[in-house]
Structures are given as structure tokens and as C-alpha cells.
Amino acid sequence: MKSTFFLLPLAAIAIQGGAAYAATYLSVEQAQALMFPGASFQPDFKTLSEAQVKAIQHASGVDVRNREVKAWRVSTGGWFLVDEVVGKHEYIPFALALDDKGRVRSVEILEYREAYGGQIREPAWRAQFQGKDSGTRLQLGRNIRNISGATLSCKHITDGVQRLLVTYEIALKQNDR
Amino acid sequence: MTDQPRVPVRTRAPLPKTSVSSRKRRDKPRCPLLAKLLVGMLLLCLSPAALHADEPLFGFSYTTDLLPKGKVELEQWSTTRFHKAPGGQFWLQENRTEQEYGFSDRLQLAIYETYDSTAAYHNGPFGETTPAEQFSYYTPGPNDRFNATKFIGVSGEAIYRLVSPYTHPLGFAIYEEPTFGAGFIESESKLIFQKNYRDDRLVLAANMTYAPEWRRLREDENPSRKEIQEETDANIDLGASYRFIRNWSAAFEIFNEREFNSYNFTHESNSGYYLGPTLHYAGKNFFVTTNFDEQMPWAGRHVDTVPGALVGGRIIDNDFEKYRVRVKFGWYF
Numbered sequence: 001m002k003s004t005f006f007l008l009p010l011a012a013i014a015i016q017g018g019a020a021y022a023a024t025y026l027s028v029e030q031a032q033a034l035m036f037p038g039a040s041f042q043p044d045f046k047t048l049s050e051a052q053v054k055a056i057q058h059a060s061g062v063d064v065r066n067r068e069v070k071a072w073r074v075s076t077g078g079w080f081l082v083d084e085v086v087g088k089h090e091y092i093p094f095a096l097a098l099d100d101k102g103r104v105r106s107v108e109i110l111e112y113r114e115a116y117g118g119q120i121r122e123p124a125w126r127a128q129f130q131g132k133d134s135g136t137r138l139q140l141g142r143n144i145r146n147i148s149g150a151t152l153s154c155k156h157i158t159d160g161v162q163r164l165l166v167t168y169e170i171a172l173k174q175n176d177r
Numbered sequence: 178m179t180d181q182p183r184v185p186v187r188t189r190a191p192l193p194k195t196s197v198s199s200r201k202r203r204d205k206p207r208c209p210l211l212a213k214l215l216v217g218m219l220l221l222c223l224s225p226a227a228l229h230a231d232e233p234l235f236g237f238s239y240t241t242d243l244l245p246k247g248k249v250e251l252e253q254w255s256t257t258r259f260h261k262a263p264g265g266q267f268w269l270q271e272n273r274t275e276q277e278y279g280f281s282d283r284l285q286l287a288i289y290e291t292y293d294s295t296a297a298y299h300n301g302p303f304g305e306t307t308p309a310e311q312f313s314y315y316t317p318g319p320n321d322r323f324n325a326t327k328f329i330g331v332s333g334e335a336i337y338r339l340v341s342p343y344t345h346p347l348g349f350a351i352y353e354e355p356t357f358g359a360g361f362i363e364s365e366s367k368l369i370f371q372k373n374y375r376d377d378r379l380v381l382a383a384n385m386t387y388a389p390e391w392r393r394l395r396e397d398e399n400p401s402r403k404e405i406q407e408e409t410d411a412n413i414d415l416g417a418s419y420r421f422i423r424n425w426s427a428a429f430e431i432f433n434e435r436e437f438n439s440y441n442f443t444h445e446s447n448s449g450y451y452l453g454p455t456l457h458y459a460g461k462n463f464f465v466t467t468n469f470d471e472q473m474p475w476a477g478r479h480v481d482t483v484p485g486a487l488v489g490g491r492i493i494d495n496d497f498e499k500y501r502v503r504v505k506f507g508w509y510f
Contacts, residue, residue, distance in 0.1 A: 086376040089424050115462070116245055117245075152343055
């Protein structure tokens with residue numbers, strides 16, 4: 001064997017594609033302005049009770065890692081929520097905008113710190129959540145399209161949206177009445 | 178356990194461990210190899226190109242996680258194996274440089290080179306100096322101090338994922354790895370299973386390995402002639418990894434390595450059980466995986482076990498030792 005085999009890694013690198021790097025895309029304030037233009041926001045943070053955690057986990061099928069719910073009531077109607085889901089190595093913070101009936105208006109990725117999988121920021125992928133509510137069981141590969149190469153991030157964002165939709169139903173909705 | 182009476186039989190050349198690869202030879206070791214490797218690493222670090230990685234959570238077990246299509250990763254493995262017969266001296270340093278490429282989102286291809294160093298003295302059955310399997314072409318005297326460094330061989334690796342654990346209840350992939358060295362060929366096949374829990378932070382992995390190999394060695398009865406000896410490794414690896422904090426995972430593995438002087442699981446020669454912890458860190462640009470395993474005193478005698486190779490319930494034939502330490506580095510700039 002020739003020691004020139006050591007050059008093979010370099011040759012492979014020469015033909016590779018580009019990279020995705022960790023980045024902060026939106027602050028909470030920027031996300032609020034983007035998702036509810038012209039609205040004002042009133043914080044309505046909550047700590048979930050044990051019973052609420054169990055109910056959310058049962059209804060969504062997703063673990064509740066954090067009992068603190070970061071939610072803002074929106075002056076024009078609806079809710080603005082910020083949460084994070086598990087990424088490959090880091091957490092992925094995201095924002096969810098709900099209309100006054102608890103349906104998804106939009107989803108925004110606030111930060112993405114992973115080496116790859118950042119395709120979840122593609123507008124077409126995030127748009128799949130629009131109109132979904134807690135009565136819809138979100139499932140990657142069924143009613144939410146997967147992105148090859150970003151499967152883990154797609155799955156966890158899907159689960160995160162599902163969990164927040166159910167959280168709204170169980171812990172926030174009564175505040176609207 | 179008690180060994181059988183001493184019989185002048187040479188340890189038959191068996192084979193590698195589980196997943197990893199300690200492959201075969203080439204004569205004159207070239208010192209510049211290491212220098213070239215280091216230069217290659219340096220160039221990689223300076224390269225403006227970007228790498229992407231899918232890092233190993235375990236020291237030995239594989240998962241179904243693959244590189245995304247078009248992504249490339251460089252890995253450097255270092256495995257140190259040491260301690261055989263009590264009172265003897267033995268260490269084996271296995272080095273592996275690997276380049277992985279995501280051919281598609283389901284198929285990952287890799288090529289790697291293996292180059293090893295070893296020292297042995299009164300380490301084998303009945304306290305005889307016995308080279309590690311990769312160096313079994315050498316026949317040192319029973320009281321010689323044996324040292325060697327070799328370029329072992331080149332391996333290709335293909336992993337095809339049929340089912341992802343992120344979209345199905347159980348992940349499943351198949352693995353094939355041919356290895357070519359001087360006087361040595363091996364074909365290593367695996368079935369890889371993966372089950373995830375708790376937001377995919379808890380990962381369970383199971384591997385089943387079947388690896389026949391053919392090695393051209395001196396005949397036991399007539400050392401002036403060479404013959405092809407076949408051997409098959411059959412391994413089972415089980416591992417559990419948990420990401421206990423961002424970037425950090427801790428794992429525990431247990432695996433059983435078996436060797437047969439046949440292709441059909443007859444004429445079993447050796448069986449060793451290893452277990453140990455793994456600590457894994459993965460950041461934006463690199464990962465490090467460190468693993469320690471100890472052979473448990475659970476080995477027994479089999480129909481083709483070399484006399485003297487079973488000591489204190491542990492097998493010390495030329496592909497087994499008491500301790501293993503493995504470190505893997507991966508870069509994805």
C-alpha cells in the first residue's frame with residue numbers, strides 16, 4: 001500500500017459542498033415584530049403544574065422538559081410563545097405564533113447552532129404548520145414533510161409545535177375566555 | 178480457571194475485534210507515514226472547505242445515524258490494547274484515519290487506512306512472546322522481545338440505512354466493510370439496530386457482526402511453506418448512550434467477540450466479553466469519543482481454544498487482551 005492513501009481525505013474534501021454554521025437569526029423582539037406586525041405583547045409566563053405536565057404529555061405524546069411556559073398575549077389577538085427543542089448537540093430555540101383560535105400562524109427558528117440540518121428554516125417547510133391546531137396530530141413523514149439530512153431537527157420541531165399547541169389548549173386557552 | 182498442560186502448538190492466527198479495524202500489513206514501515214498524516218491533518222485544519230459530521234456515540238457499537246448527502250467527515254481513531262498474560266508485557270497501538278462521505282441520505286461510504294505499532298514480551302499462552310494478530314506473520318522466539326510498526330491495510334465501508342429511528346419505532350441499517358492487506362482479506366458484515374427514547378437523547382444500539390477472513394501464514398508443521406488460514410469473527414455489541422447535558426453524552430457498552438476456525442460457527446476457538454464506559458463530546462466543529470473496556474472473566478474453553486490461552490477466565494489469544502482504550506476524533510469544519 002502506498003502512503004499516498006493519506007491524500008484521499010484531502011481529495012474528498014476538495015469536492016465537498018458548503019456548510020451551515022451556528023447562527024442567531026432572530027431575537028425574541030424581532031420575532032414578535034415579524035410574526036405579529038404592529039402588535040404589542042403582554043407577558044403571561046406560567047409554570048405548569050404536575051397535572052398539566054402529565055396532561056400535555058398524554059395528549060401530545062411529547063415529553064415536557066421544562067415546566068416554564070414563555071407566552072405573550074398579543075394585542076391584536078392570539079399568542080406568541082418561545083420554547084426550545086433538542087437538536088443534535090444543542091438546543092434549538094423557536095417561536096410559535098397562534099391566532100385567537102389557537103391555530104398556528106407561523107413558526108420561526110430563532111437560533112440554529114448545529115453543524116448541519118439548518119434546512120428547517122426553509123419557509124416552505126415551516127409553512128406546513130400553518131392552520132394546525134391541537135386537534136391535529138402532527139407526524140413527521142405523514143402530515144409534516146421530512147427534510148433528508150435534517151431529520152432529527154424536523155422531528156423535534158414538529159414535536160415542539162405539537163407540544164405547544166397542546167400546552168395552549170391546557171394551560172393558556174382559559175385565559176382567552 | 179486452570180489451563181491445560183503445555184502443548185507446543187502455535188496460536189492460530191485469528192482476527193480482529195468487532196467493528197473497528199485493525200487490519201493487516203505491509204513490510205518496511207515508513208516513518209514518514211506519520212509525518213504525512215500530520216501534514217494532511219494540518220492541511221485539513223487550514224482548508225476553507227466545510228466538513229459535516231455524524232459522530233459516534235460509542236467506542237465500538239455503530240448506530241444508524243449517517244452523514245447527510247454530500248457531507249464529508251474526517252475521523253482519526255486510536256485504540257490501545259494492553260495486558261495479556263500476568264507477568265508479561267504487551268501493548269498494541271492501532272491507528273486509523275478515515276474519510277466518510279454521505280453518498281445519499283441513506284448510504285454512507287468511507288475509506289480508511291490502518292497502521293499499528295506493538296510491543297510484546299512473555300505475553301501469550303504459557304508466557305511465550307506472541308505477536309498480536311496483525312503481526313502474526315512474524316514468528317519471534319518464546320523469550321524474544323518483539324517490537325514492530327506496520328501499515329496494516331486499506332478498508333472500504335458502506336452503511337445503508339433502511340429505516341430511520343427518527344421516523345420509525347426502530348432504526349435498521351446494514352454494513353459491509355472489505356479490508357485488503359498484504360496476505361490478508363476480510364469481509365465484515367453487520368446488522369445495526371437503533372432505538373431512541375427521551376427526545377432522542379437516550380440511544381440504544383445493537384450490532385451483529387459476521388466477519389470471515391483469510392490470512393496467508395506459515396504452516397505450523399512446515400514454516401518454510403505458507404498456507405491460507407480462514408477464520409470468522411462473530412460479534413454482538415450492545416450499547417446505551419444518554420446525552421446528559423448539551424454536547425455531552427455518556428454511554429455504556431457490552432460486547433461479545435467470538436472466533437471460529439470455520440465459516441459456519443463450528444470449531445469455535447475464542448470468546449471474550451468486554452464492557453466499559455464511553456464519554457462523548459460533540460461541538461460545532463469536532464467531536465471526541467473516549468472509551469475504556471475491560472475483558473470480563475467470563476471466557477470458557479472451546480473446541481479449538483489454543484492451550485494456555487485461557488488465563489483466569491480471560492482469553493489471551495492473539496486477538497484478545499484485558500484492557501482496551503479507544504479515542505476517536507472527528508472534524509467537520
